[in-house]
Amino acid sequence: MPEITYADALNAAIKEEMRRDGSVFIMGESIRGGIYGVTGGLSQEFGDRVIDTPLSENGFMGAAVGAAAVGMRPIVQSLSSFLWVAMDQLISQAAKMRFMFGGQVNLPVVYRCGMIYGANSAAHHTDRPYPMLMNMPGLKIAIPTTPADAKGLLKTAVRDNDPVMFFEDNNLTGTRGEVDEDEDLTIPFGVADIKHEGSDVTVVALAGMLRRAVSVAEALEDEDISVEVIDPRTIVPLDTRTILDSVEKTGRLVIVDPAHKSCSVASEISAMVAQEGFWSLQSPIQRVTSLDCHFPFSPALESEVFPNEDKITDAIYATLEE
Amino acid sequence: MDEDRDLYMMMLRRMMLIREFEENVKQLVQRGELVGMAHCYIGEEAVAVGACAALRDDDYITGNHRSHGHPISKGGDVRRAMAELLGKATGYCKGKGGSMHLADFDIGILGESGIVASALPVAVGAAMGSKMQGNDRVVVAFFGDGASNQGACHEAMNLASIWKLPVIFLCENNQYAVTTSFKEAVAVENISDRASAYDMPGVLVDGQDAMAMFEATTEAVRRARAGEGPTLLEARTYRYEDHSEGLVRILRESYRTDEEVEVWRERDPIKVHSEWLVEQEIASQEEIEVVRTDVAETIAEALQFARESPYPELDDLMTDMYADPLPIYN
Secondary structure, eight states: OOEEEHHHHHHHHHHHHHHHOTTEEEEETTTTTTTTSSSTTHHHHHGGGEEEOOSOHHHHHHHHHHHHHTTOEEEEEEEGGGGGGGHIIIIIIIITHHHHTTTOOOOOOEEEEEEOOSSSOOGGGOOOOHHHHHTSTTOEEEOOOSHHHHHHHHHHHHHSSSOEEEEEEGGGTTOEEEOOOOTTOOOOTTOOEEEEOOSSEEEEEOTTHHHHHHHHHHHHGGGTOOEEEEEOSEEETBOHHHHHHHHHHHSOEEEEEEEESTTOHHHHHHHHHHHHSGGGOSSOOEEEEEOSSOOOSOHHHHTTTSOOHHHHHHHHHHHHOO | OHHHHHHHHHHHHHHHHHHHHHHHHHHHHHTTOSOSOOOOOTTOHHHHHHHHTTSOTTSEEEEOSSOSHHHHHTTOOHHHHHHHHTTOTTSTTTTSSOTTOOOBGGGTEEEEOSSTTTHHHHHHHHHHHHHHHTOOOOEEEEEETTGGGSHHHHHHHHHHHHTTOOEEEEEEEOSEETTEEHHHHOSSSOGGGGGGGGTSOEEEEETTOHHHHHHHHHHHHHHHHTTOOOEEEEEEOOOSSOSSTTGGGTOSSOSSOHHHHHHHHHTOHHHHHHHHHHHTTSSOHHHHHHHHHHHHHHHHHHHHHHHHSOOOOGGGTTTTSOSSOOOOOO
16 A cells, blocks of 8 residues: 555545545635645646635635535635634534424535644644534534545545534644555544554544554553553544443553643543443543643743643553552 | 416515414414514515515525515425424424524525524525536525624625625615614615625615515526626615514613604505505405415414424434434444
């Protein structure tokens, strides 16, 4: 299998789905040129199915809902930080419409949201908003961590008949991995992937934190600590079964989530395991998350806000304390 | 001519249907039989009826919180609408939407948004669909004077204009955003003036005159189908009722005079259209009364249907959330 980047995997998924289905189109800000490193060149093949929009996130994210309601399959490209501007359309329309209208309409729309953090971009351009959206029924949420997952999950997102929030970690854009060229290969939602097998401690890691968790797991092999790293891949639906089965085996749980701590996905998984898997636990659950402060600009401060290898390692040790 | 007569009589009938529907809604609210909020369209019937008379069945409309009249104007089923208002399983949305969220996707009614102006970007997207699918369906987006101050409205108008989309932005200026006069809230004299910022025609129309609405919308639809882009129509109209039924019990200060309400009642849209039908010798007063009687029966029957319909089952609570439902893990 060829090794390609996360960005190229996303590009391949978009291309393949646009070739397969004429109702798929993509729109966003400065995407013909490919400002986010994914969509550049698409317009040469797909012409006016690649649309540069004005800076009107609420407008075009809502327009995607309308287009989906009449049979199109829009992909919207934006940044996580710009979702705040468009919350009315994402929540009042995309998330609520199908239920509110008694299931009369399907809304096959994908919102691709880049997540910037750790890039000295300050608070306005540094967001991981998926936990807030997880609290809103009606949206599905995917967070791919590898090029293969990026491709397979995006293809599923495009083919899914519901609104999908697709969070792409910009720290992963240039990372490489093997990706199958099979155009029919998709990755189903709601199926977690065990990225590193182990038996002593379960670590559930999200977004860019997955790579850090795996590198910690590899390092701890030298200390005879066997860490199982689970990548949920989608948080709505959340594969609770795989997490609970792993905790049953290990008795210990660490969740690594680059979102802020309060009401994070780490919090939700903690609560779920405390409720459903309590008797498997041998030590308290550890959440490793971003601090509950905004991301500061200064490089001297920013890297301390989100999880790193040391924090993950310490949390694993904490679960192993007698 | 017969076809024209049928259309003009249908317009009369639909206005009367809305009026009778809403008079029933008022009573249902007063009796506590209709729970939640209800925003009546009484006084504004000519706007939606005149506009929808210019549409084909496969064209689209979007609505807002004051939207019982829009689906009825588009040919919606008053039985399913009334059942929805009463929260019944036979309602348009199986009782999940209620008064502010009627929709009938089978006849292009793409749904109503309780959040003011929120349906306007959706309308633009439906028009994008028309253009990309190569059909000539147009979208009429109904919204109010209050919504014209929302950012979503301006983003939607700009998008529709730069992409020359087949949208008719139909502002129903009933002059008050709840209790705030548009004269205090809108920087320009007419909301239709705002069209110039988006390089589209802006037309001020007499919203009490169904024929004026029909003609103005017909031209906007022609433009839209021809690929010439959107139009902003401002229908100057008036709501006889308060913003929502029962609000009078809460308000401590009046925001309009009884005299003002009376002036507008004088130009009642059903009266205006009826007089025009008689003047043009399209219908006699007796024929108009026959329609009125028939409409009263239709609405009474719809109410009976709604009352006799079952409530949704609890099992239905989690359905309709997703087209492709979430897996269940055990």
